[in-house]
Amino acid sequence: MARIPDAIFVVDPKKERICVQEAHALGITLIGIGDTNCDPEELDYIIPGNDDAIRAVKLIVAKMADAVIEANQGEENLEAQMEEAAEAAEEGKEPQDIEEVVAAAEAEQE
Missing domain, CATH: 3.40.50.10490 (Glucose-6-phosphate isomerase like protein; domain 1)
Structure with missing residues (x-):
């Protein structure tokens, strides 16, 4: 660690x-x-x-593990979006409108 x-x-x-x-x-x-x-x-x-109770522990631990995995994926997606925004800023592109960013993120999830 x-x-x-x-x-x-x-x-x-x-x-x-x-x-x-x-x-x-x-x-x-x-x-x-x-x-x-x-x-x-x-x-x-x-x-x-x-x-x-083994079944109760398995259920709770599985839900906790799923939550951690989901949070880590969200963190990775956020880092990727920030890198893309930094690259766009370096290239002199104008920042995207928030609606465009949300629409693109929703399209990626589908």
């Missing part, structure tokens, strides 16, 4: 006690599944759920 993460996702804060303590010490945001045996004050963002 090149840098400290912005956030950490834990399935069971009680079992991952060391991770929770380290995150608090470093000021890292904690997101996690909180069962009835967990202290909700340990987590910055709590997802109420049964952290002992």
Whole structure:
């Protein structure tokens, strides 16, 4: 890992006690599944759920993974659009109208 993460996702804060303590010490945001045996004050963002049931954990972790992947793709698209705008500015082209940019982005998604 090149840098400290912005956030950490834990399935069971009680079992991952060391991770929770380290995150608090470093000021890292904690997101996690909180069962009835967990202290909700340990987590910055709590997802109420049964952290002992495999099916529940699989569902929540899959949704979290999908959200991270979607966010990373959006970040990559934004970087590509910024590079295109920088190239256009270097070539002396006038900036596009916002409606044109939105229409082009929607066309790419379809």
